[in-house]
Amino acid sequence: MVARARRGLSALAxxxxxxxxxxxxxxxxxxxxxxxxxxxxxIWLSFTDARLDDLxxxxxxxxxxxxxxxEDPEWWGAVRNTLVFAIVSVAIxxxxxxxxxxxxxxxxxxxxxxxxxxLVPWAIPTVVSAQMWGWMLxxxxxxxxxxxxxxxxxxxxxxxTADPDLALWAVVAVDVWxxxxxxxxxxxxxxxxxxxxxxEAAEIDGLGPVGRFFRITLPLIRPALMVAIIxxxxxxxxxFDLMYVLTGGSAATASMSVYARRHLVEFQDVGYGSAxxxxxxxxxxxxxxxxxxxxxxxxxxxxxxx
Amino acid sequence: MSARRLRxxxxxxxxxxxLAAIALYTLFPFYWAVVSSLxxxxxxxxxxxxxxxxxxxxxxxxxxxxxxxxxILNSVVVAGSVVAISLALAVTAAFAxxxxxxxxxxxxxxxxLAxSMFPQVAVLAGLFELIRALxxxxxxxxxxxxxxxxxxxxxxxxLTTFMREMPLELEEAAVIDGATPWIxxxxxxxxxxxPAMVTTALLAFIAAWNExxxxxxxxxxxxxxxVPVAIALISGSSSFELPWGRIMAASVIVxxxxxxxxxxxxxxxxxxxxxxxxxx
Numbered sequence: 001m002v003a004r005a006r007r008g009l010s011a012l013a014x015x016x017x018x019x020x021x022x023x024x025x026x027x028x029x030x031x032x033x034x035x036x037x038x039x040x041x042x043i044w045l046s047f048t049d050a051r052l053d054d055l056x057x058x059x060x061x062x063x064x065x066x067x068x069x070x071e072d073p074e075w076w077g078a079v080r081n082t083l084v085f086a087i088v089s090v091a092i093x094x095x096x097x098x099x100x101x102x103x104x105x106x107x108x109x110x111x112x113x114x115x116x117x118x119l120v121p122w123a124i125p126t127v128v129s130a131q132m133w134g135w136m137l138x139x140x141x142x143x144x145x146x147x148x149x150x151x152x153x154x155x156x157x158x159x160x161t162a163d164p165d166l167a168l169w170a171v172v173a174v175d176v177w178x179x180x181x182x183x184x185x186x187x188x189x190x191x192x193x194x195x196x197x198x199x200e201a202a203e204i205d206g207l208g209p210v211g212r213f214f215r216i217t218l219p220l221i222r223p224a225l226m227v228a229i230i231x232x233x234x235x236x237x238x239x240f241d242l243m244y245v246l247t248g249g250s251a252a253t254a255s256m257s258v259y260a261r262r263h264l265v266e267f268q269d270v271g272y273g274s275a276x277x278x279x280x281x282x283x284x285x286x287x288x289x290x291x292x293x294x295x296x297x298x299x300x301x302x303x304x305x306x
Numbered sequence: 307m308s309a310r311r312l313r314x315x316x317x318x319x320x321x322x323x324x325l326a327a328i329a330l331y332t333l334f335p336f337y338w339a340v341v342s343s344l345x346x347x348x349x350x351x352x353x354x355x356x357x358x359x360x361x362x363x364x365x366x367x368x369x370x371x372x373x374x375x376x377x378i379l380n381s382v383v384v385a386g387s388v389v390a391i392s393l394a395l396a397v398t399a400a401f402a403x404x405x406x407x408x409x410x411x412x413x414x415x416x417x418x419l420a421x422s423m424f425p426q427v428a429v430l431a432g433l434f435e436l437i438r439a440l441x442x443x444x445x446x447x448x449x450x451x452x453x454x455x456x457x458x459x460x461x462x463x464x465l466t467t468f469m470r471e472m473p474l475e476l477e478e479a480a481v482i483d484g485a486t487p488w489i490x491x492x493x494x495x496x497x498x499x500x501p502a503m504v505t506t507a508l509l510a511f512i513a514a515w516n517e518x519x520x521x522x523x524x525x526x527x528x529x530x531x532x533v534p535v536a537i538a539l540i541s542g543s544s545s546f547e548l549p550w551g552r553i554m555a556a557s558v559i560v561x562x563x564x565x566x567x568x569x570x571x572x573x574x575x576x577x578x579x580x581x582x583x584x585x586x
Contacts, residue, residue, distance in 0.1 A: 131553050132336070261523070
């Protein structure tokens, strides 16, 4: 009786598994078409002399494109810009996001309104935020220059987006404004899952607010925070819109994405641009492995119906 | 006793100040865009916190000087189609990934997450080739196809998280009654997944609406552009002075619906964002 029931169950489980693969099939085929195939082609093209304006079949040139890439100081400038941008923006966003989340976690009137305000920068398209900030940071009539002049902090207007020493920081500032709310909302969600008893115990133990944060809150929200940091870092490493719109992709701010697209589309050099794109892909893959290992994040799947 | 009350008062004032600073920081840039868009001519170059006589010239100019209405329609069509296709493909996949234990499931989930983290530039050359081969260059179809690369993994991932949270008892009775997985999905889960689907659709729609790199690369003419590309490429009569008033007006036009959506669906969006990330 027991044996029969078990056999019946396994037949059922088998049918479920077959159905599962059938259910997955359309999505997997679509992803292979729009992601797998183009990625493979890009990697292949990076070993060729393919050009956008030349329809003749490209010739295999081995690692030539990569050799040129390694010798181009502009590429290494783009690598540096991208890494500086990603590390600085994500660091500021994380700290600022935690501060905002802690402030919004307090029980108070108007919390819903504040949370709604957080969604405004998040919902604004990146291109639009770049334009809005481009206008605010205008070198002659921008409101930021007016404010700084009025406060006596600067003697003459600054060319935030044109000055090579300032442009990358202007890009960082816009990214921080646009994505800090994302960090704050995710951190807030993690904070609200924490049981209140923990803090009562801490109060009895005589921990101050700072000690409470570093000894209790931070360790408990660390897993959620790490996932948010990983998402943001990988997103920051592929940045394109901000530099393209705010600074016209000038050499002082060009990211790896900007560099790769310029060679691929504007200079029509598909082979070389693909090599740069593959370089970016490898950097992101390395960053993912590094972050997942360092953060000890488990990106697995739980059981159904937890 | 009074020193303590004073300290509490100062603390509360500091906290209120912090909240005000946060609100100012997040809201001022958009407020400034609205104000600037309502200033015509040389009024634009005055730092005036509120225009005494709002002028709508910039808004009229946005629609007069380019196919901006067409650009908005393009964005709606592209984002709407890609979300519909993604949801249809993702919902069955999410059932398989969220409700069935099978070998290779963890690997599949990791692969989907990896694709959603793809740098778009890494597929640009291959996609360009594919889109040209399919005759979809400079067409909305090409954009719908290319946008699947980020909406499909995203919708699958978020719907999987929502599916996994449904109680096990839900399907047990149906399975014992001999219902096939297809019946279980369509008759039991789909009716309950409504809110989750709305959340996921909304987030994917916003992502598709905001996309820039593919739209810039795979379209050529003004008529085929989506809103972000149109706004990025607005230029004035001279290359030295950008028509900032018009740029701000266009920015406000495309942002207001998004902010309205975000505010109406506030709770769901936060739930969706956390389902996508925190529980990953």
